[in-house]
Amino acid sequence: xxxxxxxATTSAHFTHLKCKECGAEYEPQAIHVCEYCFGPxxxxxxxxxxxxxxxxxxxxxGPHSIWRYRPFLPxxxxxxxxxxxxxxxLVKANRLARRLGLKNLYIKNDAVNMPTLSFKDxxxxxxxxxxxxxxxxxxxxxxxxxxxxSTAAIAAHAGLDCCVFIPADLEAGxxxxxxIYAPTVMAVQGNxxxxxxxxxxxxxxxxxxxxxxxxxxxxxxxxxxxxYEVIEQLGWELPDHVVAPLASGSLYTKIYKGFREFVEVGLxxxxxxxxxxxxxxxxxxxxxxxxxxxxxxxxxKPNTIAKSIAIGNPADGVYALDIARKTQGQIxxxxxxxxxxxxxxxxxxxxxxxxxxxxxTIAVLEKLVAAGxxxxxxxxxxxxxxxxxxxxxxxxxxxxxxxxxxxxxASFERALERSRTLERLEWEPVLV
Amino acid sequence: xxxxxxxATTSAHFTHLKCKECGAEYEPQAIHVCEYCFGPxxxxxxxxxxxxxxxxxxxxxGPHSIWRYRPFLPxxxxxxxxxxxxxxxLVKANRLARRLGLKNLYIKNDAVNMPTLSFKDxxxxxxxxxxxxxxxxxxxxxxxxxxxxSTAAIAAHAGLDCCVFIPADLEAGxxxxxxIYAPTVMAVQGNxxxxxxxxxxxxxxxxxxxxxxxxxxxxxxxxxxxxYEVIEQLGWELPDHVVAPLASGSLYTKIYKGFREFVEVGLxxxxxxxxxxxxxxxxxxxxxxxxxxxxxxxxxKPNTIAKSIAIGNPADGVYALDIARKTQGQIxxxxxxxxxxxxxxxxxxxxxxxxxxxxxTIAVLEKLVAAGxxxxxxxxxxxxxxxxxxxxxxxxxxxxxxxxxxxxxASFERALERSRTLERLEWEPVLV
Numbered sequence: 089x090x091x092x093x094x095x096a097t098t099s100a101h102f103t104h105l106k107c108k109e110c111g112a113e114y115e116p117q118a119i120h121v122c123e124y125c126f127g128p129x130x131x132x133x134x135x136x137x138x139x140x141x142x143x144x145x146x147x148x149x150g151p152h153s154i155w156r157y158r159p160f161l162p163x164x165x166x167x168x169x170x171x172x173x174x175x176x177x178l179v180k181a182n183r184l185a186r187r188l189g190l191k192n193l194y195i196k197n198d199a200v201n202m203p204t205l206s207f208k209d210x211x212x213x214x215x216x217x218x219x220x221x222x223x224x225x226x227x228x229x230x231x232x233x234x235x236x237x238s239t240a241a242i243a244a245h246a247g248l249d250c251c252v253f254i255p256a257d258l259e260a261g262x263x264x265x266x267x268i269y270a271p272t273v274m275a276v277q278g279n280x281x282x283x284x285x286x287x288x289x290x291x292x293x294x295x296x297x298x299x300x301x302x303x304x305x306x307x308x309x310x311x312x313x314x315x316y317e318v319i320e321q322l323g324w325e326l327p328d329h330v331v332a333p334l335a336s337g338s339l340y341t342k343i344y345k346g347f348r349e350f351v352e353v354g355l356x357x358x359x360x361x362x363x364x365x366x367x368x369x370x371x372x373x374x375x376x377x378x379x380x381x382x383x384x385x386x387x388x389k390p391n392t393i394a395k396s397i398a399i400g401n402p403a404d405g406v407y408a409l410d411i412a413r414k415t416q417g418q419i420x421x422x423x424x425x426x427x428x429x430x431x432x433x434x435x436x437x438x439x440x441x442x443x444x445x446x447x448x449t450i451a452v453l454e455k456l457v458a459a460g461x462x463x464x465x466x467x468x469x470x471x472x473x474x475x476x477x478x479x480x481x482x483x484x485x486x487x488x489x490x491x492x493x494x495x496x497x498a499s500f501e502r503a504l505e506r507s508r509t510l511e512r513l514e515w516e517p518v519l520v
Numbered sequence: 521x522x523x524x525x526x527x528a529t530t531s532a533h534f535t536h537l538k539c540k541e542c543g544a545e546y547e548p549q550a551i552h553v554c555e556y557c558f559g560p561x562x563x564x565x566x567x568x569x570x571x572x573x574x575x576x577x578x579x580x581x582g583p584h585s586i587w588r589y590r591p592f593l594p595x596x597x598x599x600x601x602x603x604x605x606x607x608x609x610l611v612k613a614n615r616l617a618r619r620l621g622l623k624n625l626y627i628k629n630d631a632v633n634m635p636t637l638s639f640k641d642x643x644x645x646x647x648x649x650x651x652x653x654x655x656x657x658x659x660x661x662x663x664x665x666x667x668x669x670s671t672a673a674i675a676a677h678a679g680l681d682c683c684v685f686i687p688a689d690l691e692a693g694x695x696x697x698x699x700i701y702a703p704t705v706m707a708v709q710g711n712x713x714x715x716x717x718x719x720x721x722x723x724x725x726x727x728x729x730x731x732x733x734x735x736x737x738x739x740x741x742x743x744x745x746x747x748y749e750v751i752e753q754l755g756w757e758l759p760d761h762v763v764a765p766l767a768s769g770s771l772y773t774k775i776y777k778g779f780r781e782f783v784e785v786g787l788x789x790x791x792x793x794x795x796x797x798x799x800x801x802x803x804x805x806x807x808x809x810x811x812x813x814x815x816x817x818x819x820x821k822p823n824t825i826a827k828s829i830a831i832g833n834p835a836d837g838v839y840a841l842d843i844a845r846k847t848q849g850q851i852x853x854x855x856x857x858x859x860x861x862x863x864x865x866x867x868x869x870x871x872x873x874x875x876x877x878x879x880x881t882i883a884v885l886e887k888l889v890a891a892g893x894x895x896x897x898x899x900x901x902x903x904x905x906x907x908x909x910x911x912x913x914x915x916x917x918x919x920x921x922x923x924x925x926x927x928x929x930a931s932f933e934r935a936l937e938r939s940r941t942l943e944r945l946e947w948e949p950v951l952v
Binding site for chain 1 (some may be wrong): 584607608611615632635637672673674675679693695700701705707710713714716720722863867868869872889908910912915919920925929935
């Protein structure tokens with residue numbers, strides 16, 4: 089039950105943990121904070137060994153999942169937990185591009201990631217594989233919903249005991265989409281930041297593997313695969329611009345890390361990539377700091393429909409700020425109404441149904457284009473991180489109603505005529 | 521807008537439509553019923569040409585979607601509508617197998633099919649590609665929910681106009697999961713069989729491409745990919761036994777057709793495969809006919825929570841009966857309570873959250889094992905065809921509740937103790 093250090097085997101290329109602030113180094117155990125400066129710990133790799141072993145061909149010959157990038161992930165076992173996670177479609181979004189006036193737009197669609205339809209399946213697959221290696225039999229997490237779904241599902245598949253912590257006011261689909269896997273679910277009467285603080289205490293008193301606390305250095309590395317896959321799916325090329333949602337800031341910084349690693353080991357040619365980030369106005373501490381040119385993030389109390397990214401005290405906020413600035417990217421926020429419009433726009437143009445976080449990212453994309461902050465020619469990749477079926481409340485009442493008819497041809501014809509008239513009234517200029 | 525015959529190009533291997541009853545042959549147009557005997561029409565291929573062109577290697581070199589099997593699908597265009605549909609995981613279900621006493625169990629998981637999380641994305645991708653080839657600009661369907669989701673989403677991506685017909689009493693998730701793509705939605709006050717009859721009339725009066733009516737011969741061929749993929753994912757081998765849900769009976773018969781085609785062109789070695797089918801007791805016309813040894817199916821009025829397979833008058837029922845009998849398979853039905861238990865069992869053991877149709881299939885699997893109708897050694901593949909997030913109503917009240925706590929360690933410890941006591945009461949024998 090307790091975590092013991094596991095040395096990297098010959099097939100693993102990660103070597104140690106290193107503090108992002110003071111550079112102190114640690115054995116790859118279940119720890120996440122520097123003993124000296126309280127900075128976050130990050131996994132380090134033997135880059136020259138990676139450069140000597142990994143080629144485009146060895147990757148392409150791997151499984152059709154995140155595990156094709158196993159040498160870049162912090163696990164030692166040869167049979168990681170693989171439930172088909174990753175290698176989600178990179179869709180050339182021509183219809184959305186045309187609507188926005190762009191020419192080279194791609195959607196990285198993790199709304200259909202496996203098994204639980206969000207990018208969290210990536211980080212959890214890595215974290216639970218590492219948890220097993222470190223000897224944990226109970227896994228846990230502090231979650232805004234998607235992480236709880238993913239941890240509960242993959243723990244069920246792997247036969248690990250599971251206890252998840254969520255804010256008590258989550259969307260029904262996210263609660264039910266966790267309970268179905270029969271973990272213990274603690275609904276905490278408070279916001280995510282309070283849930284997170286409680287979990288830090290529990291991690292200290294119980295010998296559990298918290299994927300996003302004591303296992304966080306391993307967990308967060310899973311997001312790098314969102315960078316690797318885009319490079320591979322673009323034909324081993326970097327994009328010009330990425331737009332990603334910002335919650336803790338971890339996803340965003342890890343996509344950046346993934347890009348840099350592939351450049352360093354020679355898998356892709358280097359070029360400048362602009363990193364833009366998206367927040368909901370009701371929880372936009374990083375966007376506020378960006379706007380006000382601060383290099384610190386002031387915590388806020390979340391109030392937005394985009395609950396999955398409603399983190400008022402983002403752990404990696406300052407690192408996200410740094411990347412946005414040094415890559416000439418932007419960090420923008422949008423209102424809840426704009427988020428709903430973003431969800432609808434993506435569905436109507438591309439047939440992709442995303443949750444509120446995805447609506448936020450699309451709405452920010454739209455805003456950046458309108459402000460001239462994205463060049464129409466730029467090869468732009470937008471990260472869609474979760475599925476709309478989990479946040480149905482957000483769009484109820486905003487997407488119209490079916491036309492109710494009797495099972496008779498005449499009833500259908502009348503309804504069709506009515507709908508066409510409505511459409512004309514809505515879309516065509518009225519001639520007087 | 522009207523459909524005109526499109527001759528197969530050199531890269532296409534389908535040749536014509538043929539009546540399954542009287543053998544009359546037709547040009548590959550938008551027709552589905554034989555003019556002479558009213559039998560259903562089916563697509564035919566040049567099998568010897570296929571055998572000469574297609575190898576395991578040409579397939580493996582294709583895209584990671586159903587379109588790697590393009591020579592076996594009834595389309596002529598070189599750029600079919602590919603939104604990543606197909607190549608869903610074939611999961612070795614060790615934990616579920618152990619629970620049931622099986623040794624060789626696999627789940628074909630279309631609960632995570634792309635883009636709309638059901639097997640219908642396969643048939644719709646094929647139907648809309650063919651619709652475009654035949655010149656249709658408006659597509660339509662009669663649906664129990666999943667088909668409407670898929671038709672609306674893929675039509676949005678392809679830029680086709682779309683009008684879907686559903687029974688008015690569908691699950692909220694399925695209605696909302698259609699409306700979000702902004703098609704015209706007709707909610708018909710009646711059951712699926714009434715919806716279907718109305719659509720047949722509309723197909724005759726409007727020049728629309730109904731995926732499961734006038735385009736049905738093309739549409740239904742998409743389900744063959746569920747057979748092809750299983751063969752490829754088993755390492756180019758046939759399974760011993762398959763268990764699939766039965767609604768119209770089309771999916772089941774097309775998996776069989778897919779297996780036979782791969783044998784005929786020499787891609788896989790022939791062997792006996794048993795075909796078992798699953799229905800909900802509240803709509804089990806095929807299971808009733810099987811039990812009573814009839815070779816005709818008597819229509820029933822559906823009354824079950826498994827709405828996606830609630831077809832009282834199944835178009836391909838007699839063909840399904842024939843396959844079950846000649847392969848020594850079984851057709852069984854289960855109660856709504858057993859369906860819910862099946863959903864939970866799959867989630868808890870494998871981390872896969874399926875809708876009511878999948879619960880039906882798992883419950884029938886369990887019943888067949890208990891009755892000794894599946895040998896523990898048989899390589900058994902169970903088809904899971906849709907996602908549980910779309911039928912949340914079915915399990916509400918049956919999966920427990922979160923433990924509500926304050927954001928304090930003491931509150932958590934009390935709740936944990938309570939939950940462990942409850943677990944002990946539930947699972948351990950009481951000693952008196």
